[in-house]
Amino acid sequence: MKSPEFSYFKAQTMADVFSALQTHGDTAQILAGGQSLLAMLNLRMANPKILIDISGLESLKGIQKTGDVVRIGALTTHHEVLSSSLVQTHVPLLAQAVPYVAHLAIRNKGTIGGSLALGDPAAEYPAVALALNATLVIQSASGERRVKATEFFISLYRTAVQAHEVLIAVEFPVATANQRFVFSELARRKGDYAMVGMALAISLEGQTIRDASLAFMAMDDKPILAPHAMKAMVGQPINQQTIAEAQKGLDADLHPAGDLLANAATKKHLSRVLLSRALMQAGATHV
Ligand SMILES: Cc1cc2nc3c(=O)[nH]c(=O)nc-3n(C[C@H](O)[C@H](O)[C@H](O)COP(=O)(O)OP(=O)(O)OC[C@H]3O[C@@H](n4cnc5c(N)ncnc54)[C@H](O)[C@@H]3O)c2cc1C
Incomplete structure (x- = not known):
């Protein structure tokens, strides 16, 4: 099957994203790696009027350790999570889970934020986020809010991210020696x-x-x-x-x-x- 018709907007800044979300409301959908969304469009499981492509936003990429937290930007790909020495050392549960996420081609494009925001109950990252009680960082035009994983996953493909918001990062606690x-x-x-x-x-x-x-x-x-x-x-x-x-x-x-x-x-x-x-x-x- 082919996807329904939609418009496309490539955001250059976060301000672009929020402005487009404000204009189009819940007829818009964020496009990250497209590894779930494009299939959902082709299967007619999603019918947005416009896709807002956030894949070029550098501020949503990368992995940093600050104090006792490892922060992973929403656009960090599965492959980048898999290759990260910070993740291997400090978030070993996540490191163990990533090899199970799909296949190489999908891992090169798919993002951690896309997987968490999708909220598939059979996906690996949501279970890891829950076991480690990670913090999900969500942004909208009016600011940032932080949601614990225990509150983030609501039901089938439904998370705490609202139509006017973007998941920008996930923060995992650094593992301790006795864990x-x-x-x-x-x-x-x-x-x-x-x-x-x-x-x-x-x-x-x-x-x-x-x-x-x-x-x-x-x-x-x-x-x-x-x-x-x-x-x-x-x-x-x-x-x-x-x-x-x-x-x-x-x-x-x-x-x-x-x-x-x-x-x-x-x-x-x-x-x-x-x-x-x-x-x-x-x-x-x-x-
Ligand atoms: C053949 C195949 C096998 C797969 N196997 C697995 C598997 O074993 N395990 C697994 O976990 N996944 C699997 N996946 C899914 C894959 O991991 C996707 O990459 C991931 O679920 C979605 O990430 P994405 O960046 O591609 O998001 P997209 O497809 O671009 O978006 C997914 C959804 O999240 C929303 N979204 C994306 N990013 C954000 C954001 N930052 N803020 C708010 N909303 C956002 C989109 O609007 C959309 O609703 C598989 C996919 C395929 C095609």
């Missing part, structure tokens, strides 16, 4: 969207889990935390009993509907498998 991270997912073919995926961050004190954050993707209409499983881990050593209790917690946390890739029972089973493997891996890397 362990595991990102893992199961897909039918490498590069496909996952049947289920999981992002785990734990803090250890000696052999004991002091803090745990666990997010799942492709299990609901948005990425979700697993609070019962998280609670079952805290204060416990990493052993088979803790794994079993955490898996039990997943029964209360996860209520997938099933989709074209896997039915609900398969998704629940795979979530238990992923969590068990992740805790064993986190325990094995404990020093």
